[in-house]
Amino acid sequence: MKSQVHLGGKTFVPFIHNDEIMKSIDRVAAQINADFKDREDIPVILCVLNGAVMFTTELMQRLDFDCEFSSIRLSSYQGTQSTGRTKQVLGLTTDLSGRSVIIVEDIVDTGRTIADLVAIIKGTGAKDIKVCTLLLKPDVFDRATHIDYVAMEIPNRFILGFGLDYDQVGRNYKDIYVIEQ
Numbered sequence: 001m002k003s004q005v006h007l008g009g010k011t012f013v014p015f016i017h018n019d020e021i022m023k024s025i026d027r028v029a030a031q032i033n034a035d036f037k038d039r040e041d042i043p044v045i046l047c048v049l050n051g052a053v054m055f056t057t058e059l060m061q062r063l064d065f066d067c068e069f070s071s072i073r074l075s076s077y078q079g080t081q082s083t084g085r086t087k088q089v090l091g092l093t094t095d096l097s098g099r100s101v102i103i104v105e106d107i108v109d110t111g112r113t114i115a116d117l118v119a120i121i122k123g124t125g126a127k128d129i130k131v132c133t134l135l136l137k138p139d140v141f142d143r144a145t146h147i148d149y150v151a152m153e154i155p156n157r158f159i160l161g162f163g164l165d166y167d168q169v170g171r172n173y174k175d176i177y178v179i180e181q
């Protein structure tokens with residue numbers, strides 16, 4: 001783990017080591033496996049690009065039931081502030097009507113993005129929607145959306161790494177860093 005990261009004039013310090021991230025993914029995957037073990041249908045794992053890429057690949061390797069993979073791209077953040085608007089940037093290529101969908105997100109902050117996303121997926125006619133996130137900021141989350149699986153809860157501070165970016169940079173870091181206060 002680097003001792004510090006400098007990006008765009010900001011300093012980020014170590015926050016969550018990769019070992020801890022992996023353990024949290026083990027736990028959340030075990031919960032999903034328990035819930036889906038007796039299901040007859042084949043769920044769609046819907047990765048929310050770009051942030052959830054690393055989480056989704058780790059999660060999928062731990063799922064012991066048959067599933068499909070699809071992705072959707074949304075963006076609502078510029079810099080370190082939520083713009084509060086979600087737009088669908090890249091559409092779905094999988095027909096979700098009648099399907100069970102597990103939405104995989106990197107982070108739920110205010111909850112606006114996930115609320116918009118669940119509405120979009122409901123509109124496709126999906127029959128069952130579950131939400132799984134690597135990270136949740138409970139202090140700012142509006143609680144309007146039920147989040148079925150949370151790997152880790154964190155305080156309301158801006159982080160990057162393990163898929164999460166600061167203006168698109170830092171997604172490749174294997175550990176998570178937090179902005180220095």
Ligand code: IMP
Binds near residue numbers: 107
């Ligand atoms: P929300 O709509 O406020 O819940 O914001 C969710 C989206 O903002 C996530 O999908 C992330 O892409 C981004 N985001 C929220 N918090 C952070 C952070 O601490 N670091 C990097 N991106 C974040």
Ligand code: MG
Binds near residue numbers: 048106
């Ligand atoms: Mg995201």
